[in-house]
Amino acid sequence: MVTVKNLSFSYGNQEGIRFPDFSINKSEHCLLLGESGSGKTTLLHILGGLLRGYSGSVEVAGTELASLSETALDRFRGKHMGFVFQRNHLISALTVEKNLIMAPYLAELPVNHTQAEEVLKSLGIAEKKNSKVTELSQGQAQRVAIARAVLNNPPVILADEPTSALDDKSCAQVIDLLIQQANAHQATLLVATHDQRLKDKIGKQISLNG
Amino acid sequence: MNIIKLVWNYLKAKPLNTALNIVLLSLGIAVIIVLLLFNKQLEEKISENARGIDLVVGAKGSPLQLILCNIFHIDFPTGNINLKEAERIAKNRLVKNAIPLALGDSYESYRIIGTDQRYADLYKVEVEHGSWFTEELEVVLGANVAALTKLTLNDEFASAHGLTGGHAHDEHNFVVKGILKRSNTVLDNLILTSVESVWHVHDLHTEEDHHDHERDSSFIASPLVPSIAAGDSTKEITSMLLQYRSPMAAIQLPRIVNGQSSLQAASPAFETARLFSILGVGVDILMAFAYVLIFISALSIFIALYNSLKERRYDLAIMRSMGATRLKLVVTILSEGVLLTLLGSVIGLLLGHGVVAIMTAFVAETQKAGISGLVFYTEEWIILAGSLLLGVLCALIPAWQAYRTDISKVLAGN
Incomplete structure (x- = not known):
């Protein structure tokens, strides 16, 4: 599902970062481990098509990302990827349900309200459907972010430090829910983190240190 | 979404x-x-109200006032002019049409205008109910006047002296003979009657009225008020609305009128343009x-x-x-x-x-x-x-x- 070969990236004049080659199969989950500054986020952004201008090859769902135009990449991202970030980036002007609906709307997929409700229910926050996102706790907000990431049934879910802002209890809940949702949607889950608490949750691990 | x-x-x-x-x-x-x-x-x-009127002739004073008073009926008259002098202008070959106006009275602040039917024809306004006035002290009401004073046909009313209410002329009652069709012009707010009625109410030479009806063989009717003889030097009107016969008149007539010591001519087009340039600031x-x-x-x-x-x-x-x-x-x-x-x-x-x-x-x-x-x-x-x-x-x-x-x-x- 995700294949990386000879990948390196450099910001401006700085020395480039070289990434190890790896490949992740469909429905397989993987942890990208590394300290701050090791390039986890950079790698995740490259895999998600958020960052371009790399050298080497990145193939996601059978498509070489470098071959897509900016607009085509936007569309590809909308249909094939779901994102969960460290601090949930929910749109504060919208309610929980409308935040979810944004995913199919922006990806130009048919909007399915019952599906949105089911996802919220499976994450245990169905009653927050009409709440403002500013009224949610960190843990609840992260669940909404997960719901939004899986709503379009993307084959790949990319999570950047999804748990590092959470306490132990929420951390365990969020990673379990992530894995559970990824399995339910038969998606490949890639988690970039330095959070040691996740080490025994996902078997396949790629280390970016050195 | x-x-x-x-x-x-x-x-x-x-x-x-x-x-x-x-x-x-x-x-x-x-x-x-x-x-x-x-x-x-x-x-x-x-522009609707000034349509068809090329020149207003009245007493000396402010030309803008002359226009405001005699076309829009919002200002006061500059004074009266002698009928004889007005006739001399009206007979000029450059004048196609001359309509006399005699102001002075009002009813509930609606002006009573002594004139003739040509004044209404100027605005192409017809009588909707009743008929046009034929006798003295008969009036035709503008549509607004009829609606707001609740006067109807054959009602009688006493006018007040002056244009904003003064002592009542209660010895002479006007009779409503007709009501004009609504035209969205100044006529909607006016009460029209004959020039003679206005003279009558003001007790001007009433004894001569009887004399006029006798009409001896030498009688030449006034071009402005046909019931009296031409050249009457005692009668006065407020102003006269003129229509030109040819474009040449626009150059010559104002000069002829203003050349006479007691008369002045004002062009509605020019004065309203001046008014707008003042308001425009x-x-x-x-x-x-x-x-x-x-x-x-x-x-x-x-x-x-x-x-x-x-x-x-x-x-x-x-x-x-x-x-x-x-x-x-x-x-x-x-x-x-x-x-x-x-x-x-x-x-x-x-x-x-x-x-x-x-x-x-x-x-x-x-x-x-x-x-x-x-x-x-x-x-x-x-x-x-x-x-x-x-x-x-x-x-x-x-x-x-x-x-x-x-x-x-x-x-x-x-």
Whole structure:
């Protein structure tokens, strides 16, 4: 599902970062481990098509990302990827349900309200459907972010430090829910983190240190 | 979910900011609309009322006053003119038509005008109920007068001396013979009668009236008031409305009239143009004020969009991560500017028309002038289109910044 070969990236004049080659199969989950500054986020952004201008090859769902135009990449991202970030980036002007609906709307997929409700229910926050996102706790907000990431049934879910802002209890809940949702949607889950608490949750691990 | 809904949610999330921007813009637009409605309708009414009248001849004084008094019936007469002198002008070969006017009395502040049927013909107004006056002290009411005084056919009333109410001439009662069709001209607010009636009420030479009816063989009727002999040097009228026979008259007649010591001629076209240029200064200042309001609102909308864009960089980046193209973000931000200005201008339009409608409902003068708040002009489409353009302009820089946003940097720079 995700294949990386000879990948390196450099910001401006700085020395480039070289990434190890790896490949992740469909429905397989993987942890990208590394300290701050090791390039986890950079790698995740490259895999998600958020960052371009790399050298080497990145193939996601059978498509070489470098071959897509900016607009085509936007569309590809909308249909094939779901994102969960460290601090949930929910749109504060919208309610929980409308935040979810944004995913199919922006990806130009048919909007399915019952599906949105089911996802919220499976994450245990169905009653927050009409709440403002500013009224949610960190843990609840992260669940909404997960719901939004899986709503379009993307084959790949990319999570950047999804748990590092959470306490132990929420951390365990969020990673379990992530894995559970990824399995339910038969998606490949890639988690970039330095959070040691996740080490025994996902078997396949790629280390970016050195 | 669509762009409009999304943008609406963003605007709703900052109700005070949004309200301020809309109020600022709508006030500016409303001022423009009020001025537009008043100006346009006044101009229309004035040109309608002055239509067909080439020259007004009256007593010496202010030419503008002469026009305001004898065409629009809002100012007081400059004085009276001698019928004999007026006849001399009326007989000039350059004059096609000369209509006498004799002012002096009113009823409930509606002016009673001594004239003849040609005055109504000038405005192509016909009698709707009853008939035209034939005898002395018979009157025909304008449509507004009939409606507001509740006088009907064959009712009698006593006039008051003067144009704004004075002592009553209760020894002579006028009889309503007819009511004119509504024409939205000055005639709607007038009571028409014969010149003789006005003389009669003022007890001027009543004994001669009997004499006139005898009509000996040497009797030559006056071209202005046919019931009396030409060359009567004792009778007076207020003014005379002239129509030219040829364009040449426009050059010669005013000079001939003004050459006579007691008469002056005023051109309605010239005087109303002068009036508008005087009023125009005030209108221009108000217009400038309105444009300042609109400029401030544009600035305010720009700042609001620019600031909210800073707060929303993460939102925009997230939307990109969910598959939104850059073009979609640009359209979203432009729509936000356009939606704001659209709301502002639509509310401004309604407000402007509403203010004029309320004014016409409560201020009698605007009613008399026939100004309505429910008239729409094509210029309003231009205002609407202009405000949409303003919205696009205000949103242009923020939209460009949204287009250039480096999403990876924004998302990583947490």
